[in-house]
Amino acid sequence: MTRLIAAALIALPLALPAAAADKVKIGFMSTLSGPGAALGVDMRDGFNLVVKNAGGKLGGLAAEVAVVDDEQKPDTARQAVERFTKRDRVDVITGVVFSNVLLPVLPSILESGTIFISPNTGPEDYAGDKCHPRFFVASWQNEDVPGAMGQKVQDLGKKNVFLIAPNYPGGRETLNGFKRYYKGGYADEVYTKLGQLDYAAEIADIRAKKPDAVFFFLPGGMGINFIKQYASAGLAKDIPLYTPGYSADEDTIKAVGEQLVGVLNSSQWAHDLDNPANKKFVADFQKEYGRLPTMYASQSYDAALMLDAAIKAVQGKVEDKDALAKALRTAKFDSVRGKFRLNNNNYPVQDYYLREVVKDASGRITNRTVGKIFSDHGDAFASKCKMG
Amino acid sequence: MTLILFVEQCLNGVQLGLMLFLLAAGLTLVFGIMDMINLAHGSLYMIGAYLAATVIEATGSFLLGAGAAMIGTGLIGAALEVSLFRQLYRRSHLNQVLATFALILIANETVRMIWGAQPILLNMPEALAGPVEPVEGFRYPAYRLAVIAVGAAVALLLYVMVVHTRLGMRVRAGASDRDMANVMGVDTRRLFTLVFAIGAGLCALAGAMLGPILAVQVGMGENILILAFVVIVIGGIGSIRGALVGALLVGLIDTAGRAFLPGLLRHVFPPTIASEAGPALASILIYVLMASVLYFRPRGLFPARG
Numbered sequence: 001m002t003r004l005i006a007a008a009l010i011a012l013p014l015a016l017p018a019a020a021a022d023k024v025k026i027g028f029m030s031t032l033s034g035p036g037a038a039l040g041v042d043m044r045d046g047f048n049l050v051v052k053n054a055g056g057k058l059g060g061l062a063a064e065v066a067v068v069d070d071e072q073k074p075d076t077a078r079q080a081v082e083r084f085t086k087r088d089r090v091d092v093i094t095g096v097v098f099s100n101v102l103l104p105v106l107p108s109i110l111e112s113g114t115i116f117i118s119p120n121t122g123p124e125d126y127a128g129d130k131c132h133p134r135f136f137v138a139s140w141q142n143e144d145v146p147g148a149m150g151q152k153v154q155d156l157g158k159k160n161v162f163l164i165a166p167n168y169p170g171g172r173e174t175l176n177g178f179k180r181y182y183k184g185g186y187a188d189e190v191y192t193k194l195g196q197l198d199y200a201a202e203i204a205d206i207r208a209k210k211p212d213a214v215f216f217f218l219p220g221g222m223g224i225n226f227i228k229q230y231a232s233a234g235l236a237k238d239i240p241l242y243t244p245g246y247s248a249d250e251d252t253i254k255a256v257g258e259q260l261v262g263v264l265n266s267s268q269w270a271h272d273l274d275n276p277a278n279k280k281f282v283a284d285f286q287k288e289y290g291r292l293p294t295m296y297a298s299q300s301y302d303a304a305l306m307l308d309a310a311i312k313a314v315q316g317k318v319e320d321k322d323a324l325a326k327a328l329r330t331a332k333f334d335s336v337r338g339k340f341r342l343n344n345n346n347y348p349v350q351d352y353y354l355r356e357v358v359k360d361a362s363g364r365i366t367n368r369t370v371g372k373i374f375s376d377h378g379d380a381f382a383s384k385c386k387m388g
Numbered sequence: 389m390t391l392i393l394f395v396e397q398c399l400n401g402v403q404l405g406l407m408l409f410l411l412a413a414g415l416t417l418v419f420g421i422m423d424m425i426n427l428a429h430g431s432l433y434m435i436g437a438y439l440a441a442t443v444i445e446a447t448g449s450f451l452l453g454a455g456a457a458m459i460g461t462g463l464i465g466a467a468l469e470v471s472l473f474r475q476l477y478r479r480s481h482l483n484q485v486l487a488t489f490a491l492i493l494i495a496n497e498t499v500r501m502i503w504g505a506q507p508i509l510l511n512m513p514e515a516l517a518g519p520v521e522p523v524e525g526f527r528y529p530a531y532r533l534a535v536i537a538v539g540a541a542v543a544l545l546l547y548v549m550v551v552h553t554r555l556g557m558r559v560r561a562g563a564s565d566r567d568m569a570n571v572m573g574v575d576t577r578r579l580f581t582l583v584f585a586i587g588a589g590l591c592a593l594a595g596a597m598l599g600p601i602l603a604v605q606v607g608m609g610e611n612i613l614i615l616a617f618v619v620i621v622i623g624g625i626g627s628i629r630g631a632l633v634g635a636l637l638v639g640l641i642d643t644a645g646r647a648f649l650p651g652l653l654r655h656v657f658p659p660t661i662a663s664e665a666g667p668a669l670a671s672i673l674i675y676v677l678m679a680s681v682l683y684f685r686p687r688g689l690f691p692a693r694g
Contacts, residue, residue: 032505033500033505033506033605033606033607034505034507034605034606034607035507035603035605037505037506037507038506041506069505167664167667167668188651190650191650191664191666191667192646192667193667193671197601197602197603198404198601198602200400200403200404200529200532200643201397201400201643201646201647202646202647204393204396204397204400204647205393205647207393207396207527208390208392208393208396221507221509221603221605224509224603225601225602225603228511228512228600229529229601231517231518232512232517232518232519232529232530232531233519233527233528233529234518234519234527234529255509
């Protein structure tokens with residue numbers, strides 16, 4: 001008898017007609033502890049700001065955002081993804097910072113039919129032949145931001161550049177991006193362990209090789225330590241540093257201050273970009289969290305806006321994943337970076353700017369936009385993607 | 389490769405080695421004398437770093453921070469010894485590993501609750517933030533020189549203490565034959581507590597000194613604990629001299645691997661393979677060293693027990 005009731009209880013939900021969803025479930029998996037934590041925290045706060053501004057909703061549906069720390073470890077990420085796709089059955093997963101966390105779990109996310117919106121890393125494989133109708137990138141392809149800096153260093157007439165990045169997919173793709181546009185010579189190209197915090201050996205190497213510029217990609221705490229140690233070795237005055245915007249943003253400025261003043265960096269966004277959406281974003285973010293947002297926060301904010309617009313477009317029917325994915329592809333929203341659209345591979349086409357870290361009139365150290373490097377720029381792999 | 393680069397890399401290696409020594413010294417004494425595997429040694433290092441960071445932020449004085457961390461962590465170490473470790477000495481190694489692993493988890497979660505999950509970024513003391521130029525044309529970060537000086541002074545102090553004082557004699561006696569030392573009237577209970585507190589204090593010093601070079605964060609102890617175990621295995625368990633030699637070897641080889649190996653590989657292999665294999669090889673170099681030491685001298689370079 002009990003068995004019969006149990007069977008009936010299990011079968012019952014199957015018999016009921018599918019009701020329209022009354023909420024949208026989002027799995028927000030990000031790096032919230034360790035040296036990369038500042039990045040994940042800014043992304044979480046950027047995403048939550050959109051939800052909060054809309055009264056706890058996205059696209060008119062109540063938004064249930066489950067925040068999980070991936071600890072920058074693929075193993076932890078795998079467990080979280082299992083939970084999201086099997087138990088919680090979320091509609092959308094987003095939030096991941098690092099490519100070495102995302103790449104091992106992405107196949108199982110996409111196989112489960114869940115939509116993934118990347119608010120940060122834009123790996124090469126999924127921009128080209130592995131491009132997927134349910135995989136979206138709201139930030140950039142990994143080569144784009146460093147590519148803009150490569151173009152700038154090329155324009156500055158540098159002849160002998162020292163490159164340093166962590167040894168993981170994001171690190172290698174970043175240096176490839178730089179090399180795509182910089183055509184001069186190289187003093188060396190060094191890959192360090194991901195998460196390394198002591199750069200004494202590498203800095204001694206830089207001193208000995210006497211390059212005319214150093215281009216470094218060391219996201220989060222790695223870059224903070226590198227900049228501090230570079231300055232304490234007395235190299236900052238002799239050999240200028242160039243970096244993609246990640247290592248010259250508010251989180252790094254807060255930690256190293258003066259030592260960053262004068263550093264040129266590239267980004268698809270800046271807090272002083274002059275458009276109404278950005279003005280509102282920067283003001284709201286400051287009011288809510290008491291600090292200036294970073295590009296990470298802006299990307300995640302845009303990812304939430306994109307999702308908001310798409311849910312509106314399908315009139316809240318998030319259970320129809322094909323329709324939702326199609327709506328994301330063409331979602332119309334006011335991006336904080338100004339002009340923004342998705343390419344055939346679901347990666348952005350946008351402008352890239354040059355920023356300089358300056359000390360403003362009030363003594364505050366922050367970024368100022370000093371020029372545009374690329375206009376309407378799409379990544380180099382879109383042509384390999386078979387999606388229309 | 390220029391002479392200056394070589395000297396600079398050697399200094400970097402020595403600096404890393406001396407800091408590893410501070411950790412390994414306590415670990416090797418506890419392991420050697422009390423026959424106790426303490427996986428939570430790295431947690432004491434983490435607690436020391438957090439205490440230092442807190443006091444430095446509150447007072448602005450680096451010296452005060454380091455001192456408070458050493459005393460505070462020493463006391464925590466002594467309290468742990470009296471309350472928990474004493475129960476574990478006669479147990480099997482598996483019991484000890486399980487109990488101290490639990491301690492790691494408890495310490496990490498406690499630190500996360502008190503200080504949060506985000507790392508604390510310590511700055512170097514203002515006076516030592518820049519480079520110094522001891523020889524014309526050779527600049528080196530002042531802070532790292534200070535770390536080397538402190539590390540060397542502590543190593544010397546420990547050496548004098550272990551080799552030339554009565555306390556040291558008892559420690560050595562305990563390390564080479566615990567039961568005999570007991571029979572000869574050494575009060576091993578008090579000795580153990582004292583050794584444990586000193587080991588914890590040294591951990592805290594390493595945590596405070598490395599704070600500005602690395603980052604003060606949850607889990608920082610586990611990464612460095614593995615290196616410390618490699619050091620004492622190479623040096624010989626229970627031997628302070630072995631810990632010093634082992635630590636310097638590990639520091640120098642790790643630095644040399646990172647500094648020179650990718651460049652050397654590039655002469656042999658095409659650049660793409662060299663840049664892939666270089667960092668990977670460099671990071672396993674110290675384990676290769678450990679394996680070869682174990683092969684030729686299974687008890688380490690300077691075994692404390694005959």
